[in-house]
Amino acid sequence: MPELPEVETVMRGLALRLEGRRIRAAALLRGDLRRAIPSGLAARLTGSTVIGFRRRGKYILMRLAGGDSLLIHLGMSGRMAIRLQGPAEMDREKHEHLILETDEGWRIGLIDPRRFGLLDLMPTAAEDAHVLLRDMGPEPLDEAFTVAVLSEALRGRRTPIKAALLDQRIVAGLGNIYVSEALFRAGISPRRLAGSVPGVRAQRLVPAIKATLGEAIAAGGSSLRDYVQPDGELGYFQHAWKVYGRAGMACERCPGPPGCAGVKRIVQAGRSTFFCPRTQL
DNA sequence: AGAAGGCCCTGCGTGC
DNA sequence: TGCACGCAGGGCCTTC
Numbered sequence A: 001m002p003e004l005p006e007v008e009t010v011m012r013g014l015a016l017r018l019e020g021r022r023i024r025a026a027a028l029l030r031g032d033l034r035r036a037i038p039s040g041l042a043a044r045l046t047g048s049t050v051i052g053f054r055r056r057g058k059y060i061l062m063r064l065a066g067g068d069s070l071l072i073h074l075g076m077s078g079r080m081a082i083r084l085q086g087p088a089e090m091d092r093e094k095h096e097h098l099i100l101e102t103d104e105g106w107r108i109g110l111i112d113p114r115r116f117g118l119l120d121l122m123p124t125a126a127e128d129a130h131v132l133l134r135d136m137g138p139e140p141l142d143e144a145f146t147v148a149v150l151s152e153a154l155r156g157r158r159t160p161i162k163a164a165l166l167d168q169r170i171v172a173g174l175g176n177i178y179v180s181e182a183l184f185r186a187g188i189s190p191r192r193l194a195g196s197v198p199g200v201r202a203q204r205l206v207p208a209i210k211a212t213l214g215e216a217i218a219a220g221g222s223s224l225r226d227y228v229q230p231d232g233e234l235g236y237f238q239h240a241w242k243v244y245g246r247a248g249m250a251c252e253r254c255p256g257p258p259g260c261a262g263v264k265r266i267v268q269a270g271r272s273t274f275f276c277p278r279t280q281l
Numbered sequence B: 001a002g003a004a005g006g007c008c009c010t011g012c013g014t015g016c
Numbered sequence C: 001t002g003c004a005c006g007c008a009g010g011g012c013c014t015t016c
Helices: A004-018 A041-045 A124-129 A147-154 A161-166 A176-186 A200-227
Strands: A023-028 A050-056 A059-064 A068-073 A079-084 A096-102 A106-111 A118-123 A232-234 A264-268 A271-275
Touching (some): A004 A050, A004 A096, A004 A200, A041 A118, A176 A271
Antiparallel strands (some): A068 A118, A079 A232
């Protein structure tokens, strides 16, 4: 589930309870997520003070006093559960892999049934050199992500634009949902070869990506109010997709039949893509 | 070099 | 109610 906007929302929710706080206890309940978790991770977290957070693509970096950063990736099914620690709530939830307890008594759990997520520890000074981060493309919401930058990355590519935008080396943080949504917004077919996008289409695509992500983050931010409550679940929030998951339904740009049969679902590289064949060319 | 496909893992909805 | 199947928002590895 978590793409850039969800990861951003989760990070902000974590910051609410962890920034400036001391981790009173940390327990690693399962060490085999996508990658093996460093054995000393729980010990390093215990007693540490959290000084800040950063997001890079779909990764969260939690910075500790003393110069280390905890890398968190939620995979496809990861979420964070935040609640006040109570005497009857010591038990772990199913698929809960890491539990942190703050000096204020908040209990923060990482839950990931499919275990496609990961945790790692690194020096804060070397965050960007981490093997999982070093080849990542620009942050789409940064000013540095421009039409020229995206065009250069796409030029000559003979893969569908859908696949190119999922490639984290081209742009960081987009996943299957927001790629479909951004391409719909830009009026570009997901099947179009990436190399044909530079030009007028890239001029539509870059602002479409920024707006799509920006609106989703705003929706997540408004849902953050709920996380302030003691039983907050970070990771999911209500958001209305325009094409994702809407196969057969009319898109907002079309009048419906007979002019248009509605949103179409196709499979590209084994994954679902949703688009409007009439307005995305 | 770059792209397509298989695979990792568990849960859920659907149809029989 | 049970069971088989397909599908799921990520990313890595192998193959071609």
